[in-house]
Amino acid sequence: MLDSDIPTAEALTVEFKSDQKRLPDKDLVLAAVCLANTDGGAIYLGVEDDGQPTGLHQDHHDLNGLAALIANRTIPPLSVRTVMMESAGLKIARIEIPRSTRLVATSDGTLQRRRLLADGKPQCVPFLPHEFASRESDLRLSDYSALPVAGADLDTLDPAERHRLRQAIERYRGDRSLLGLDDAELDGALGLTRTESGQRVPTVAGLLLIGRESAIRAHLPTHEAAFQVLDGTEVRVNDFYRWPLVRLFERVEEQFLARVSERELQVGLFRVPVPNVEPRAFREALVNALTHRDYSRLGAVQTRWQTETLSISSPGGFVEGVSLDNLLVVEPRPRNPLLADAFKRIGLAERTGRGVDLIYQGLLRYGRPPPSYLRSDPSSVSVDLNCAEADLNFLKLVLEQENQLGTGLPIESLLVLAELRHARRLDTPETAKLLQRDSAYGRAVLERLVEAGLLQAHGVRKGRTYTLSAAVYRQLGSPLDYVRQAGFDPLQQEEMVKRYVREHGNIRRSDVIRLCGLSPQQATRLLKRLNNNGFLEPHGEGKGTLYARGRNL
Incomplete structure (x- = not known):
């Protein structure tokens, strides 16, 4: 392998170890344990901390x-x-360390994990006993929310909060079969209590949902939530809560709804409300933060409303198997399965577990950018919901399509339409990456939108690209953009290249890209076609190739 295969800096999954004085065996083993207990990665033995290779x-x-x-x-x-x-x-040794599904220690009993410091540099730190349950929950080996709360008894549960939970089932249209159960049966059905040595004791989920506030503070001091409203640098609202989750959810939702503003869009005979933040998207984002947070870790679930962004963050990174690259397609993997299931049965969470789809739809259908999870890191998950002015023409287009279909537009269609409003042109590989699917799936989505009259295809086979259709551009109020983006057909492109060569003597691929508005691959195919037909003759190799007049030009 080459020098270029060595990373330029250390990261959460990259560790450099100098070996000039022979790295002690103990240090090497400890570095391997540290990576295995986090996200795995690689040790580069024979590389200094600054990335300079010095050899094995x-x-x-x-x-x-x-x-x-x-x-x-x-x-x-x-x-x-x-x-x-x-x-x-x-010589450099790359030692590839898998992420372990069990806690790994050195033979002398030392446990470490890896974390990022505030400046982004990695550090190995002791893996403390109170963090074990969280790690096992991340790996789906145990459910932290189902554990009994040490030292808690039934008196730590609040009858008033249990009554509030029953009311929430009615209000949010949850599992109505729960309403016919007595208190003990309800607690058992939702996993709020479990039997230990013949006695019913509260679980973590039970204390979180219907516990007394004093008991939550005593037994689950990590639980906290905040609602903040910022006006520039000025803090308008800064409320912190350690309440049971149903009560907390209702309070934060109340504060949110008080600040939602709406305008109306006339579509046919109906007036459609257009909120600055879609309530369902907010609700699902808040539920995700409350149910998937790491309750063994200090920190608050933060809801922060700024001028054009509503941000929700929670302690604990993405759970095992979930990342920014598969967020749209990965099967639901709750960090706290019992708590997540209780939220679904109460009616607070989306029943299929695909709440992330509702978050995306709640922004995309209004012509707003998709939710951004880019601020997430190994210690927290953050989602930013854009509150910018809605694109009413785009919303009207979506509503008309939904009326024709009799159902909502799929999230894949919304993503493609939203992307084409900015990228202007997509091909199949780009679409597959956007949808986090394979090329066959991406192509199928594109072709369905072509059949629906929303997209127009250009070219054939691998060179096929897609733009919004002329009808869509007209509906969006920008018909001239269609002409600019649709470009020229292949015959026109050939004639443009031939005319350029007649006038200038030769042409490069980069000239073709600018002249015809093509991708590098499309320009290469066009030049090859003209060469095969005798109109151009290549001189040189690689990127510096010049194409001069051929025998038939």
């Missing part, structure tokens, strides 16, 4: 020996993969 010590040239050392000195044994690399004639 002679004693570490046996890569199999390095792998055996790590396996023999970890509990349970950690299986790693080793790869020899070379940089400027120096």
Whole structure:
């Protein structure tokens, strides 16, 4: 492997270790344990902290020996993969560490995990006992919310909060079969209590949902939520709560709804409300924050409303298997399954577990940008909901399509339409990446939108691209944009290139890209076609190739 395969800096999953003085075995094993107990990654042995390769010590040239050392000195044994690399004639060992599904310690009992400091630099820190339950919950090996609360009894549960929960089931159209149960049966059905040594004791979920505020403060001091309204740098509202979750949810929703403003859009005979923030999208984002947060970690669920952005964040990163690259398609994986199920049965959460779809739809159908999770990191999940002015023409287009279909537009269609309003042109690979699906799925979505008259296809096979149709551009109030984006057909493109060569003697691929508004791949195919037909003759190789007049031009 080449020097270019070595990262330029350390990260959560990248560790550099100097080996000039022979790295002690203990330090190497501890670095492997640290990565395995976090997100896995790679150790680059023979690289300094600043990324400068200095080479392996002679004693570490046996890569199999390095792998055996790590396996023999970890509990349970950690299986790693080793790869020899070379940089400027120096040997470097890349030791690939998998993310462990169990807690891993060194043979002498040391446990560590990896975290990022405020400046983005990684650090290995002790893995403390109170963090074990959270780790196992992340890996879906246990459910922290289903654990009994040590030292708590039935007196820590508040009858008034249980009554509030019953009212919420009515209000939010939850599982009405729960309403016919007595208190003990209701608690058991929702997992609010469990039997330990013949006695009913509250679970973490039970204390969170119907516990007394004093008991929550005593037994679950990590639980906190905040609602903030900022006007520039001035704080208008800054409320913090340690309330039971049903009461807390209703209070935050009340504060949110008090600040929602609406205008109306006339569509046919109906007036459609256009809120500055779609309430369902907000509700699902808040529910996700409350049910998926890491309750073993200090920190508040933050709802922060600024001028054009409503942000909701919660302690704890994405759970195992969920990332920014698969957020739209991954199967629901709650960090606290019992708590998440209780929210669904009460009616506070989307029943299928695909609340993220409602969040996306709640923004995209109004012509707003999709929700952004880019501020999320290993210690927290943050979603930003854009509150900018709605695009009423786009909303009207969506509503008319939904009326024709008799149902809401799929999130895939909304994503493609929203992207084309800015990117102007998409091909199948770009669409597949946008939808977090494979190319076949992306192509199928595009072709369905073509059949619906919303998109227009240009070209054939691999060179096929898509723009919004002329009818859509007219409805959006920008018909001239269609002419600019649709561009020229292949015959027109050929004639433009031939005329350019007649006048200037030759042409490069970069000239074709600018002249015809094509992608690099499309320009290459156009030049190859003209060459095969004898109109152009290539001179040179690679990016510097010049195409001069051919025999038929």
